[in-house]
Amino acid sequence: MKKNQFKVLDLFSGCGGLSYGLESLGFKIILGIDNWDIALKTFKRNHSNSEVFLGDLAILFPKKVDKNFDLKKKGIDLIVGGPPCQGFSISGKRAIDDPRNKLYKSFVNFVNYFKPKAFIMENVPNLLSMGEGKLKKEIIDDFQSLGYKIYYKILLASDYGVPQNRRRVFFVGINGSSKYKFLEPTHGKLGIKKVTAKDAIGDLPEKDVADESPYMIKFFSNYQKMMRKRSHGIYNHEAVVHTEKTKKIISMVPDGGNYKDLPKNLQNTRKVNIAWTRFSSSKPSCTIDTGHNHHFHYKYNRVPTARESARLQSFDDSFIFDGKKNEQIKQIGNAVPPILAAAVGKKLLKILYDL
Numbered sequence: 376m377k378k379n380q381f382k383v384l385d386l387f388s389g390c391g392g393l394s395y396g397l398e399s400l401g402f403k404i405i406l407g408i409d410n411w412d413i414a415l416k417t418f419k420r421n422h423s424n425s426e427v428f429l430g431d432l433a434i435l436f437p438k439k440v441d442k443n444f445d446l447k448k449k450g451i452d453l454i455v456g457g458p459p460c461q462g463f464s465i466s467g468k469r470a471i472d473d474p475r476n477k478l479y480k481s482f483v484n485f486v487n488y489f490k491p492k493a494f495i496m497e498n499v500p501n502l503l504s505m506g507e508g509k510l511k512k513e514i515i516d517d518f519q520s521l522g523y524k525i526y527y528k529i530l531l532a533s534d535y536g537v538p539q540n541r542r543r544v545f546f547v548g549i550n551g552s553s554k555y556k557f558l559e560p561t562h563g564k565l566g567i568k569k570v571t572a573k574d575a576i577g578d579l580p581e582k583d584v585a586d587e588s589p590y591m592i593k594f595f596s597n598y599q600k601m602m603r604k605r606s607h608g609i610y611n612h613e614a615v616v617h618t619e620k621t622k623k624i625i626s627m628v629p630d631g632g633n634y635k636d637l638p639k640n641l642q643n644t645r646k647v648n649i650a651w652t653r654f655s656s657s658k659p660s661c662t663i664d665t666g667h668n669h670h671f672h673y674k675y676n677r678v679p680t681a682r683e684s685a686r687l688q689s690f691d692d693s694f695i696f697d698g699k700k701n702e703q704i705k706q707i708g709n710a711v712p713p714i715l716a717a718a719v720g721k722k723l724l725k726i727l728y729d730l
């Protein structure tokens with residue numbers, strides 16, 4: 376097997392879930408760009424051979440980034456990123472010409488400037504149906520006009536071994552005639568069981584522990600074993616202190632239950648249909664969000680810690696998050712699960728050797 380030397384530029388990189396997954400395949404992550412300093416601190420800590428750039432991609436020109444980091448000379452083979460979804464609006468204009476869509480436009484501009492062999496653009500699935508499919512068509516047209524063949528698919532993270540039912544759409548662009556095919560699900564249908572919430576977090580303690588604490592019990596699933604492989608102890612495991620009233624309500628929801636399991640008078644205490652949802656110990660978790668506090672541990676009467684959320688997003692325990700607890704949770708909820716990123720990258724790698 377040839378050694379993977381392909382170089383990656385990560386736009387809207389956040390803490391680097393997408394990059395971390397690609398790095399596990401041997402990709403070289405050259406640079407992460409984001410406008411959030413704390414996420415970049417995490418990115419730098421966990422991608423020690425990469426550089427980071429703090430900047431607003433709405434106004435940052437590719438040429439400036441190129442100049443600062445000598446990127447064209449280094450050669451960028453792959454551009455990846457997920458322009459934030461609030462950056463998409465549908466109006467009479469083409470999406471790319473609407474000033475509200477400047478973050479998407481920035482992604483297109485970077486692809487146009489560096490002309491990488493390929494790109495991966497990730498986003499929320501409902502992007503495909505926005506404007507009755509008009510936005511999807513425009514995205515495809517924009518990149519086709521730059522010479523890329525476009526492939527897209529909604530992937531379910533738990534189909535690839537992530538202990539979470541998270542759906543995201545991936546656009547893969549190829550600059551050449553090779554055909555990209557998304558990896559078929561590896562879990563669920565082929566007799567390989569999906570990874571459950573209990574498999575993922577069942578070995579982590581109920582209470583807070585200080586960073587670098589040793590594990591208190593032995594792992595009891597292959598997933599836990601994998602998560603601990605390069606770990607130096609438990610980090611980012613600070614529990615939220617709920618009020619007695621909140622704890623009491625959570626305690627009434629059974630494993631895998633939700634607000635419908637509460638007495639009638641408590642069912643409407645939170646006005647969202649995902650309220651008071653307890654993970655099921657025997658299934659992958661629901662989508663890990665950026666800290667809405669509506670989802671609870673399958674056994675303990677609290678929301679998951681950052682480390683538990685990170686496990687459910689498939690970050691291994693050696694990946695350490697900077698910032699305060701709520702900032703850690705936000706970085707984690709924003710991220711592409713590294714194992715899912717690797718599933719997308721794996722099929723790309725085969726093509727890149729031929730381009």
Ligand SMILES: C[S@@+](CC[C@H](N)C(=O)[O-])C[C@H]1O[C@@H](n2cnc3c(N)ncnc32)[C@H](O)[C@@H]1O
Nearest residue numbers: 387388389391392393409410411431432710711
């Ligand atoms: C969905 S998250 C990216 C997650 C990342 N792909 C990962 O896998 O960890 C989107 C990121 O875009 C960043 N962002 C939002 N607006 C931005 C802007 N104008 N310029 C640069 N970054 C921006 C946010 O700080 C956030 O980290």
